[in-house]
Amino acid sequence: xxxxxxxxxxxxxxxxxxxxxxxxxxxxxxxxxxxxxxxxxxxxxxxxxxxxxxxxxxxxxxxxxxxxxxxxxxxxxxxxxxxxxxxxxxxxxxxxxxxxxxxxxxxxxxxxxxxxxxxxxxxxxxxxxxxxxxxxxxxxxxxxxxxxxxxxxxxxxxxxxxxxxxxxxxxxxxxxxxxxxxxxxxxxxxxxxxxxxxxxxxxxxxxxxxxxxxxxxxxxxxxxxxxxxxxxxxxxxxxxxxxxxxxxxxxxxxxxxxxxxxxxxxxxxxxxxxxxxxxxxxxxxxxxxxxxxxxxxxxxxxxxxxxxxxxxxxxxxxxxxxxxxxxxxxxxxxxxxxxxxxxxxxxxxxxxxxxxxxxxxxxxxxxxxxxxxxxxxxxxxxxxxxxxxxxxxxxxxxxxxxxxxxxxxxxxxxxxxxxxxxxxxxxx
Numbered sequence: 001x002x003x004x005x006x007x008x009x010x011x012x013x014x015x016x017x018x019x020x021x022x023x024x025x026x027x028x029x030x031x032x033x034x035x036x037x038x039x040x041x042x043x044x045x046x047x048x049x050x051x052x053x054x055x056x057x058x059x060x061x062x063x064x065x066x067x068x069x070x071x072x073x074x075x076x077x078x079x080x081x082x083x084x085x086x087x088x089x090x091x092x093x094x095x096x097x098x099x100x101x102x103x104x105x106x107x108x109x110x111x112x113x114x115x116x117x118x119x120x121x122x123x124x125x126x127x128x129x130x131x132x133x134x135x136x137x138x139x140x141x142x143x144x145x146x147x148x149x150x151x152x153x154x155x156x157x158x159x160x161x162x163x164x165x166x167x168x169x170x171x172x173x174x175x176x177x178x179x180x181x182x183x184x185x186x187x188x189x190x191x192x193x194x195x196x197x198x199x200x201x202x203x204x205x206x207x208x209x210x211x212x213x214x215x216x217x218x219x220x221x222x223x224x225x226x227x228x229x230x231x232x233x234x235x236x237x238x239x240x241x242x243x244x245x246x247x248x249x250x251x252x253x254x255x256x257x258x259x260x261x262x263x264x265x266x267x268x269x270x271x272x273x274x275x276x277x278x279x280x281x282x283x284x285x286x287x288x289x290x291x292x293x294x295x296x297x298x299x300x301x302x303x304x305x306x307x308x309x310x311x312x313x314x315x316x317x318x319x320x321x322x323x324x325x326x327x328x329x330x331x332x333x334x335x336x337x338x339x340x341x342x343x344x345x346x347x348x349x350x351x352x353x354x355x356x357x358x359x360x361x362x363x364x365x366x367x368x369x370x371x372x373x374x375x376x377x378x379x380x381x382x383x384x385x386x387x388x389x390x391x392x393x394x395x396x397x398x399x400x401x402x403x404x405x406x407x408x409x410x411x412x413x414x415x416x417x418x419x420x421x422x423x424x425x426x427x428x
Contacts, residue, residue: 003089005195007219009195009196009197010017010197013137014266016197017137017141018219019195020131020132020137020141020196020197021138021140021141021144021145022144023192023195023196024128024131024132024144024145024148024187024191024193025144025145025147025148025149025356026185026189027070027088027128027148027186027189027190027192027193028124028125028128028145028148028149028152029151029155030150030182030186030189031092031121031152031182031183031186032148032149032153032155032156032176033125033155033156033159033181033182034092034095034096034099034117034121034123034179034182034186034303035156035161035162035180036062036157036180037153037156037157037159037160037163037174037175038057038114038157038160038174038175039156039160039176039247039248039250039251040056040156040157040158040160040161040164040174040251041054041157041160041164041171041174042054042171042251042252042299043171046107046212048108053107053108054106054248055378056111057111057114058244058248059117059374059378060111060112060114060118060241061114061115061117062118062244062368062371062373062374063115063117063118063370063374064114064115064116064117064118064119064121064122064124065118065121065370066122066367066371067118067119067122067371068119068120068121068122068123069122069123069363069364069366069367070298070367071119071122071123071368072123072126072363072366072367073363073364074215075123076123076126076127076130076363077218077363078214079127079130081131081198082278083132084127084130084131084193084194085190085191085194086194087123087127088124088128088186088190088191088193089125089186089187089236090120090326091123091127092118092120092121092124092126092183092186092187092190093183094117094120095117095118095120095121095179096176096179096180096183096279097114098114098117099117099175099176099179100176100263101113101118102114102172102175102176103172103173103175103176106156108173109184110172111313112210113419114172114294115145122366123363125149125323125362125366126362126363128141128145128193129342129362131143131193131196132145132196133346133347134188134199134203134204135203136202137285138346139281139282139284139293139343139346140281140282140285141287142281142342142343143277143279143280143281143284144277144278145342146274146277146281146330146334146338146342147224147275147277147278147339148274148276150270150273150274150334150338151270151271151274153247153250153266153270154266154269154270154271155266155270157250157251158266158363159178159181159267160174160175160178161266162180162367163177163178164267165301170289175303177395202237203304213326218364221354221361222364224354227414228411228415228418231362231410231413231414232340232344232365232407232410232411233364233365233368235370235403235404235405235407235408235411236340236365236368236369237342237368237369237371237372238372238400238403238404238407239333239336239337239340239369239400240337240366240369240370240372241332241369241372241373241376242308242333242373242376242396242397242400243281243333243337244370244373244376245373245376245393245396246329246330246333246393249389249393250266250326250373251391252389253326253389253390253393254266254326256388256389256390257326257390258322259321259322259323263375265323265341268290269326269327269330270329270330272327273327273330273331273334274334276331276335277331277334277335277338280300280335281338281339281343281405284296284297284343286414290347290351291347291351291419293347293351294344294347294351294415295361295412296339297339297343297344297347298339298347298408298411298412298415300335300336300339300345301335301336301344301408302336302405302408302409303330303335303336303340304331304333304334304335304336304337304339305331305336305400305401305404305405305408306330306331306332306349306401306405307328307331307332307335308332308333308397308400308401308404309337309398309400309401310403311325311328311332311397312325312329312331312347312394312397312398312401314328315329315394316394319341334403336404336408341362345361345362348361348415349361351419352418352419376396388406
C-alpha cells in the first residue's frame, strides 16, 4: 500500500470506517452492470422452444449463479484475505470476455456465454463481504454495501438503457459495452478494497474472529443449526426469487403501468429505498448486545414481508399510485432482503459465539435461492402464460408476503429455543 494512503487511512478509526464503506459502495456499484445491465433490454418477439428469450437469458444467468454459489461454498469460505482483490479483478475480466462472445454468437447459442459469465460473478458478493465482516463497524459497512446493490439495480438498467439509446448499441452488444465502460473503475475499486485495514483485536473479541472455514467446519456449523437454517433457507429462497423477478422484469412492469419511456424511473424509485434501508441498517451499529441485535434484525425481516403485502393491497384499492406502490413494495423487499442477506449471519455468528465466515453462510443460502428463481420463471412462462407480468407480480406479492412472514416467525422460534438451551447449559 502506498505509504501516504496508509497513513491517512490509519490516522483514526473514523478514517478506516469511511474508507472501507465508500470503497465497498463504489466497488459493488461498478460491479452491478456486469450483473444486471442486460435486463434493460426486453428482447421482444424473440422466442425459442416456446420460451421468451429474456426468460432464457435470465435462466442462463441464474443457473450460472447457482453453480457459482455451489463452488463458492468452498472457494469463498477458504479464500485467503491477501488474494481477494486479485480474485475480484480476475472474476470481472473473465465475465467481460464472456459478454463479448455473447455479442458475437447468434441467439440462442449465445446463452451459453451468459452462463459462463455468471460463474465468476456469483462469487463477487461473498468476496467483498470478506473485507467487511467481523468488525464492530460491520453493521454500518454492510449497510453501505447494501445501499449500493439496491441502487445498483437501477444504475445498471440506466447504464444499459443509455448505451442502447444514446450510443445506439444493439441489445446483444449492450451488455459488453456497458461492462467495458465499468471495467477500469471496478479495477481501481478492487485494488482499493485490498487496502482496507484488517479487523483489530477489539473487533475479534466483540464479533469473534473470522477464519477461513474448511469442509469439516462447514459441516459442523450446518449440523448444529440444521432446523433453523433449513427454515431460513426456504424463506430466503422465496424472498430472493421474488426480488429476482422484480429486478429482472421491472422494465416490463413499468411499461404496463405507463412508464415505459422513462429510463430514469429505475434510479428514481430505488434511491429512496436505498437511503431508508441504509439508515436502518446503520443504526444497528448502536445495538451492542449481539443477540438483541439479532432479534431486531428478524423483526425487521418480518416487517419487510408485511410491507410487501400491505403495499400491494393499497395499490389495488387505488390508495397508492404506481410509483408509490413499487417504491413501498421495494422498501419491503429490500428491508427483509438486506437484513437476511448479511447482517443476519453477522450477528448470528457473534450472538452464538461461533467461528465462521458470513461469506460461507450467505453463499450457501444463495445456492438454493437462485434455483428457486428458475422455478418462478418457468412457472410464469408455462403455467401462467396468459397472465401479464403486472398481474402475475401482484399475485406473487401476496403469496410471498404471507408465506415469508410465517417462515421467519418459525425460524425465530427455533433460534430462541436454541439460545435458551445454550444459556441453560452455561448455567449448569
